[in-house]
Amino acid sequence: MNKINLNVAGMTCGSCVKHVTKALEYFDGVTDIDVDLQNGKVHLQRSKPQSDDLILALNEEGYPASVDIDSSVKAPQKKSDGCCCG
Numbered sequence: 001m002n003k004i005n006l007n008v009a010g011m012t013c014g015s016c017v018k019h020v021t022k023a024l025e026y027f028d029g030v031t032d033i034d035v036d037l038q039n040g041k042v043h044l045q046r047s048k049p050q051s052d053d054l055i056l057a058l059n060e061e062g063y064p065a066s067v068d069i070d071s072s073v074k075a076p077q078k079k080s081d082g083c084c085c086g
Contacts, residue, residue, distance in 0.1 A: 001045040005068035023061045
């Protein structure tokens, strides 16, 4: 299994966490999804090292995402007028 760490902006509540988790669960080989709302991070395991499709899916859901190269640094949070998952 490959560990993939992502920075995910725009998450503001528990419902956002559920949306992000659901978007990632869709992909084959993705397991152990851990969404850190406070720090804007997502950690997961995947059977292949590919992450571009995960990032695209999160972006399409309204959560700008990128690969987290240094998982010890807090992700910058995008200013939001409110929760996008309404």
